[in-house]
Amino acid sequence: MANPRELKLPTRFGKRIPGAAPGIYPDQLDKLAPPKLPAGPVKVTVIDYAPEQVEMHGVLDFEAFLQSHRPAWSSVRWINIDGLTDLKAIEALAKKYELHPLAVEDLLNTTTRPKADAYGGDPQVAARLFIITRMIELKQERLDSEQISIFLGHKTVLTFQESPGDIWDPIRGRINARGSRLRVGDASFLVYTLLDAIVDNIFPVLEHYGDRLEDLEIDVVGGRKPDILLEIHRMKRELLLLRRALWPMRDVVHQLQGERHECLSETTRTYMTDLYDHVVQAMDILETYREVVAGLAETHLSTVNNRLNEIMKVLAVISVVFIPLNFMAGMFGMNFERFPWKWEHAFPAFLIACLAIVFGMVGWFRRHDWI
Amino acid sequence: MANPRELKLPTRFGKRIPGAAPGIYPDQLDKLAPPKLPAGPVKVTVIDYAPEQVEMHGVLDFEAFLQSHRPAWSSVRWINIDGLTDLKAIEALAKKYELHPLAVEDLLNTTTRPKADAYGGDPQVAARLFIITRMIELKQERLDSEQISIFLGHKTVLTFQESPGDIWDPIRGRINARGSRLRVGDASFLVYTLLDAIVDNIFPVLEHYGDRLEDLEIDVVGGRKPDILLEIHRMKRELLLLRRALWPMRDVVHQLQGERHECLSETTRTYMTDLYDHVVQAMDILETYREVVAGLAETHLSTVNNRLNEIMKVLAVISVVFIPLNFMAGMFGMNFERFPWKWEHAFPAFLIACLAIVFGMVGWFRRHDWI
């Protein structure tokens, strides 16, 4: 509840007012109410790198940054923006890097479905590849999901995150490492690396669910735990949400693998194929989990039915055996004046009759496989 | 019941008599019985706009309007007709704007499935794009659905609504706003904007269901509410109806995005791609809701079964423990003359036997995990 980024059933959509103009143009941004996100300082980090050199610095004076040009040696510039609350900054970046208004709108709406849009191809629109994806992590046993928006230009990569803190520190390390293949690559290879990290990060999440699933299975088969039903329900639901988040990411990678776009180098596309294999494997495991959970739910239902059956069998056997005996005992407890059987051996006869009934019943049950 | 536009299971179709001629030609309209819609005055509104100028007025004298020509400066004319009961007016418009008879037929039948038909391409038929869609709103907690028919010509847009009142007022405002992008766009961009408003309007409806779904989930997991089954049923059904309304709209937008038609500008088609993403996202959320409801129904069934199981367990334990005790008590209440056990310690012995039975039973239940 406290975590605004928790992956949950979507019930609130940050959609603009119906009928409003499509797309958000840079000059509209200052009139917009900021998205309902945890407020906080927006952090902009710039990394310039080339095979020979690398420079990494946080941006303190944003105005100055916008005026400045990139160093001549820089082959790729990666600008990472943490936080979407400073619309001014986004406006300035949108203007400087000619981001498409529809893309800016999607970027600010943090419930957008993962997708990849290619802009450009004709002279008046700048060639850009716009990718929306979700970074999925486990935080305190709960699925945490953050929208990541990536703009890829010819030599520039812009990444927008909802809030600071990400899983890309190893990548920053690799950029710093002299001679790493990443530093030799172009901007599209950086985007591939970022996506690869996001996809790889899904596997620990899957491992978490795999473990829980194994525990759940032991509990269902053991049949002891009382509130297992709710756990199955929760499991089902979380896997559904996870699948909902993963499925469009699969489409995005598939599209990137096949897309021919001027910002996407041939080498990167080869690597995208490998990435696609990973996404498919993640989906495959997820679907297997979902099938197993569905099977567990069925088995649980059958187990409950079986136990009910057994309980009823015991109840029925005991009742059916004792009900006639009870009646006999009751009959001989009646206070009639003239009770015919004042017979001497009445009690032993009663006992024998009782035993006969019991053995008859038990025999009948045996023959019908009840006990 | 009172609302003729409520979205419900279709059981009445406004189809013509089987065997009747296909299509409705303008000259047939005056012989037709008006469709079974709430009667009322038909309101025609005309908006002419160009980047520089805009004129908006209701049509009072329909005959005069038909004779008049549009102002020379007008780059787009949008004629909105509220109400389908004045067949004369529709006849006049159909003649003036060369609407295809099949399209007129679909327009008058308010249960037509959303679709997009392209007419034209050969000289004798006027180039028109005919779109049928549904405007879905929540009115007093109920789904309200209205058929919207849109004709797109080169410079003209005709929209037909079942009844007055719509969600397009913001668009009218944007047309009035000098310098808005809408006013610079062509007729097809106006159609895109209208469709966009309709699709955006689905999200508040989805939010409503998302909220109800969350409440429902709490109730199911809590297991307290008695008539939850009917609520699940109602939810399932409404989502089914919503899906039935959305699914063909997805096809319509997909078709418009891919269609190459002379009335559809290239820019508009780019925007249609964005619209398509929105429809897909709406469908995606809807399908997720449907899966969650299906899961809730299953969980509810299992919960009921579980509770039954527990009830039966308590009943069985109590019965099974007391039935033999009862029999013993009954046995010693018999009125035989010669009762063998006139033993002094009979009662304490009886009590001990009872306790032994109770403890034996409880032990057995313990071992079998009943209690």
Place this chain on the structure above:
Amino acid sequence: MANPRELKLPTRFGKRIPGAAPGIYPDQLDKLAPPKLPAGPVKVTVIDYAPEQVEMHGVLDFEAFLQSHRPAWSSVRWINIDGLTDLKAIEALAKKYELHPLAVEDLLNTTTRPKADAYGGDPQVAARLFIITRMIELKQERLDSEQISIFLGHKTVLTFQESPGDIWDPIRGRINARGSRLRVGDASFLVYTLLDAIVDNIFPVLEHYGDRLEDLEIDVVGGRKPDILLEIHRMKRELLLLRRALWPMRDVVHQLQGERHECLSETTRTYMTDLYDHVVQAMDILETYREVVAGLAETHLSTVNNRLNEIMKVLAVISVVFIPLNFMAGMFGMNFERFPWKWEHAFPAFLIACLAIVFGMVGWFRRHDWI
């Protein structure tokens, strides 16, 4: 049972003997046993029409008819044959109009799946479009289904029906009406009109099921009606049969809409697109109905389970409260000689103990939400 044309689960197929020669050639027809259909006179009606003129007459002297030629002014000749029992007549027609043997075989077998076969394209086979479809009507609350076979040549349409009586009288009326669009159209437009009437006729059938479905829903939700299960079963089954009949018709219209055949004019294909929309809408409604029925069956099952649960709860509460009381009452009814409690206040104490047990039990049930 009495109605040989009732739409039901197919269990008898009018297939020829396995291994028999494929196709039925005109000269084989006289050796064939007539199909097992209600015998009766075969009625042949011929309609010749052109924009200016129309002639309609039943054929009494079949031999003479075969020898005669059509009037020179006739632009379309429609021959309608009611009844398939006069194999001689079919043989003569097959010879005269060069019908393909495989088509004749399918035409005589009244359980053929709706389909459209195109013959021709090479010189030695006459260009024909052969369409099999089913006319579905409601007769006394039961689905009635009749196979309709249509041959379309360049200027001729042959239609074969299983028995007299059809839904095409409005079409005959339109042919008679001077200036109707049908009379201006070619032979393929007539075929479109015939198919259109058949498809339009499905909607009243759907309305019937829609009404029954609404009644059923009220009954299920009310939960009162005892034999609702069988009604759901019957509904499910009839919708399955209806779907089985409609599905291939959808394929037929889809094929006709896309097919380029020399007997099919371009105008007709435009109209076929509209017809296809209608079939798709019918299928769409049918599938919605099927989903609703499936949902009803599930809701019904859950309702039954819920009621069982409630019944068991009442039984369990009463049993569990009274069983210990009964035991106590029984205990104090025992006839021991030395009954220890000859205490003065035994009975009031007993009553107090009973009340204590009752209140304890009820409190326990309350805490566990049973009552």
Place this chain on the structure above:
Amino acid sequence: MANPRELKLPTRFGKRIPGAAPGIYPDQLDKLAPPKLPAGPVKVTVIDYAPEQVEMHGVLDFEAFLQSHRPAWSSVRWINIDGLTDLKAIEALAKKYELHPLAVEDLLNTTTRPKADAYGGDPQVAARLFIITRMIELKQERLDSEQISIFLGHKTVLTFQESPGDIWDPIRGRINARGSRLRVGDASFLVYTLLDAIVDNIFPVLEHYGDRLEDLEIDVVGGRKPDILLEIHRMKRELLLLRRALWPMRDVVHQLQGERHECLSETTRTYMTDLYDHVVQAMDILETYREVVAGLAETHLSTVNNRLNEIMKVLAVISVVFIPLNFMAGMFGMNFERFPWKWEHAFPAFLIACLAIVFGMVGWFRRHDWI
């Protein structure tokens, strides 16, 4: 069990040893263990025919037959081999007719999935069409299935059956009949005819299941028969097996209809389209049956639940009414010394109290719709 050809769940596969060489070359055949089939004499029959002439004879001296050439007038030679146990003969035929080793392997393995393989196209491999299909019959109420392998060359057809006895006698008769269309056709037309007979033979099998299904439905709806569950299970399973056998046959015919192979004449492909319609119809009926059975299983389950509900209701009503009465009776049967109510009208009061309880309970049940 006794019938080795009964269609059943596949659990034994006649696959060669893993790692063995693929394909069976003629010179390997004599080293192979014969397939585990009922041993018996292998019968070879040869039919030569041309429009003018026909010759049919069993082969007694196999060696001589191999040396001999076909008569010059023969346009088609059909060699039918009943039994797969004489590997020598198969070896000789494989050599003479240049059968592909992979095809020979599939032919000897009687659990091969129906398929159509085209060989040839390049000079060193003989042009052959190799078809594996299954002949399905009902023998003593059980599904009997036999693998049929067909090789089609330019002028030769080879058919291999597992054991003597088939459904092709009418075809042999038609070959004998002077002037039959079969005799005028080429070798591929013969293959079509053979496949057509196999497909037509499925319809009587379907009729058998259709009849059983109708009986089953009456039993389920009647709700009387005790072991109906097992019958539903058996039905489901047999339809599953039948579907498993039919489905690949559909693919085979579909492939033959579309395939352009030098051994397949254009006329034959037209006829294959008709055959494909028949297979599709058979599949369609089968799927309908499967849906009906699934529906029956659900209805049966609901019926059982309903009956349980009713039983429990009766039990609950009786128990709930009598349990308090019993307690009262028991209470007044207690042997306290000082029983307070030695009132004169105790017994009538007791009876009145009992009646009050009964009427109260019954009223309560009425209000809650139990009775």
Place this chain on the structure above:
Amino acid sequence: MANPRELKLPTRFGKRIPGAAPGIYPDQLDKLAPPKLPAGPVKVTVIDYAPEQVEMHGVLDFEAFLQSHRPAWSSVRWINIDGLTDLKAIEALAKKYELHPLAVEDLLNTTTRPKADAYGGDPQVAARLFIITRMIELKQERLDSEQISIFLGHKTVLTFQESPGDIWDPIRGRINARGSRLRVGDASFLVYTLLDAIVDNIFPVLEHYGDRLEDLEIDVVGGRKPDILLEIHRMKRELLLLRRALWPMRDVVHQLQGERHECLSETTRTYMTDLYDHVVQAMDILETYREVVAGLAETHLSTVNNRLNEIMKVLAVISVVFIPLNFMAGMFGMNFERFPWKWEHAFPAFLIACLAIVFGMVGWFRRHDWI
């Protein structure tokens, strides 16, 4: 548990750290921690063969082996590596045979999804076909699964196995056999043969499940065995895992059959078609098994329900008959002072009343089909 190679629900993935560089380059291998596999000596075996000659030897001195060249007469060299723990050796091989870094990464990760990747086509990347598949065996009644990685070059085949011991000994035998077709074939034919052995090996596994399934069916239909539910669950799960392993293998073979790659000869592709048929057959059987198990689970559930029904019926009949009798007996056991019925024939009357009640009840049950 003890078996690290057992086919089970995937819960641990040998993925690298998210954000790490994609692919593993030869020079990184010595820095890597070896995969978590049973440690053990890595065994390298080299087989050189040509139609005329064959040489097979284990590699003891790996350094020397790397320096040496293959004999001039060798047409195919097959290097098999058992064990993935010696990263040095893998590094050396990766360098020598120019294996792609992404392929090396997949090879070391033993949970990779089966796939086929084609490298090459442009000058700087060596043409390689990289195939990952799984060898599935039954070991002590449990599914054992091992990842097999195959590199195919022009004249070289490299195979990597997780641990020693495989199913390829017959293939080694065939290489040794002078004149075997395998020895005449090229390197891609060897790969086909290896894959063929892996696929053929699935059939004994399927046979095992087929047998278990038949036993299971007898038990379910018999309805006697108590823990059948868990067996069904286990069966379902193992078939799911098997399917998960087989499904991507089907894709791999399908891809190889269609792929045009310079290392894949035309002959091999023909054989791949046959292999594909086998995989499809295996999948087909597996899906049939899965459907049968699903059907068994349903039948089992219904059986349990049926039995519950019967138990409740017996319990209800006995209870309902005896409860009123008990009440009567209790009533006449009351100790009222003034008991009205001191009638002489009270006891016989009581007995007659009891019998009347019994017969009435039984009659009622008969009429309602309870007994």
